[in-house]
Amino acid sequence: MGDNKLSVTAASLQPELWTASANEALQIFVTDSEGKALNFQPTFTYPIFGDSEQVFGYIDLVIYLCFDHYSFYPFLNVKFSEKLEDSGIEDPKKILDEFLPESTVFKDEIKWRDAISKEHETYKIPGQSVGSELVNEGSRFGIYKIDLQSEAGLELHKRLQILVLLFIEAGSYIDSKDKLWDLYVLYELPSAEKKEPSIIGFCTAYNYWKYGGHEKFDNGVEEIRKKISQFVILPMYQGRKLGGQFYNSLYNEWLADERVKEIVVEDPNESFDDMRDRCDLKRLAQAIGVSAVKLPLDTKWSQQVRTSEKLEKRQFSRLLEMFLIYQREKQKSGKLQETLKVSSKDIRLFIKRRLFEKNREILESLDEPTRIDKLQTAYISLDQDYLRIIEGLELPLTPGRVDYNGSEHTQDSEPLQKKQKI
Template identity: 30%
Template sequence: MYDELAMAAREYKPVYVRKEEDIDSGESTFHPEMTHQIFGDSEMIFGYKGLDISLYYTAANLVPYFNISTKAKVEETYSDVPPDDISKLLAEDLPPGYLTGLDHFRQALSNEATFRPFGEMVDSYSIEARTGGTRTFEVYCMKIEEPGFRDYHSRMQTFIKFFIDAASYIDVDDERWDYFLIYEKYSESGNVRYAFSGYMTVYNFYAYPEKVRPRISQVLVLPPFQKMGLCARLIQTFYNICYNRMEVLDITVEDPSENFQRVRDFVDCSNCSKLESFQPDLLREGFSHEMVEEAQAKLKLSKLQTRRVYEILRLKATNEGNKEMFRQYRLDLKRRLNLPYLRNRKTYKKLERTLLPEELSQTLGVINNDEQRFRYLEAAFQEDLKAYKHVLERLAMV
């Protein structure tokens, strides 16, 4: 009976509404990728039968409608076990000003026709639709002071807790944030309409003495617009802007997820493959200072990301069937993977005279014998190799 009263929190349904017919069609419904940041590690909601949680957004203005419906609550059967307080759990993460009446939500849809994106349009492009024809997207850049955008951002950011792990809301009062929003531009009954598709936030760090180091922070493309290359295009749009900013030293990313890192690698490898120092013959000779200088000067890449791109492109230039060529590639990566061990070796030698083995491992968190180190290096190499091959597969499709 308890199992019947528990529902997976991922059944919580955001609904993306362009027109009134979408409210009941179910075609615009999508499920969150995660809910543990709100409903706990178990991602379960206890105490209800037939529970339905819906959060509707109008496609352009992101006007929200929130509704909870249920057939029965636990107190009707188990008075000693109260149901989860869903509204309380969601209170901090619901869009401000959400509607509770479906009729009012339908009325809000009538304002979609007059919506126009905030800020300055910095890119526009068309892509082939899976069902045929083309779809047009536009990218806009703005600051939080843009009239009306502060309230819009407060609604927009509520998506991230369900799609970005360890997500937190940013301090919008800090003027160093830049915002990049993607919209699909389409026609409805002969009128131009916009549909919010995703966004990216960028923080401009100061770099001594007179430079800035932009850091990509949050990047989200909504599920209805994923698998269309929008994230890669958004990154490239931002890059193109940075190329013309003399004050930009290099571009970094804040704690990238595995999926985002893969997209970033794809974009950076595509760009670096056109540079003189990243041609196959030079890649096989090893990582060079010329690569770092050219990637930073022309593409604003950091040294760390440049090294990663080099390793991916060198793998592309390596014939795995040639045992010696692949051995040289493997040794090159393992030398890089071995650097943390070498840096800690001196410290390890000093501490091992005063600490017990268990204390030493806890203090340094290092591998303290060759057998462990060899196992670590091989596992790390295989993990990188797998990630790099995913990037190369996408590069081969371009």
């Protein structure tokens, strides 16, 4: 690593030479079970290096942030060819140290590898296996609920959590000491070729207490609203539909938990929303059948289904609308029975009614022609989005729940991002 220093005065003539993009300078590596390093770059660095996502004062700056595949033991190194001589120049190592655990090894790669080898001698996943094993492209995967009250579980979370800042827009660290937080980690399980598990991704979820009425409260009946907060699949494992399998396995686990009354997601981005929609569509179709959704909608039946499937109100409404659009499209193609036909007009009015209720305050302030136009524009946009989501899906018209693990028609998610969606 070079440590040549020049004055700020000389550098001020060409500041662009001394300014590096933090997104490009930061190189993330995760070893595989054979010790080879797989490289990827962050999506965001502003939580660490500021809104400009730039580092000033270095030429040829490269920041290496490396992790072991199994215990995620971190290693940090900073290299550059020249550095400005000025006390105001920030040290990338000191900045990153604030976001990394104390166990992080700096610069000495041999020390890092020795530390990994020593840790692996006794290391075990600090948690309990949940759900069934998943199979993907011939490999086996398992989900572990990490014990955040244990020293090893807390340390693993400290090693993983920087990925939240690097891949989730507006992401922030959770309070891991809060016992209401759960951490689930997806591992590729050992095989003949791979002797140790490898971390593939993770999910955090918060257990909100849900008041179920005074009788349940007096009798000590616990009810929970489970909220997915952060969901990350490492970039080199995306594109294999592992995100959908991970999501579905967690959902099925919570579906079987009598304490969990509703499952929600905090501010998902578009890719996660698409994956979630397709998974939920398959699950709901297998539970009730697409043909069960008829207009006018039976509100009592609707509430019963939503409650049993533990879906939040908005998501359930969107799924019903997609079922109706699915029926409409099958009807157009002649693949829907005559007795199951639905009116395109009724579908349009049904969807517009929800859009109006959701945006009532704004729409009522407009004159009638403008209000009608806004609603029609919103409907057309949503209809096109629904068509995109259901494209390629084959949903059962009649019910028949199966243990669906999400291996079909699901897309891997980008990590969660803040967004709005009608």
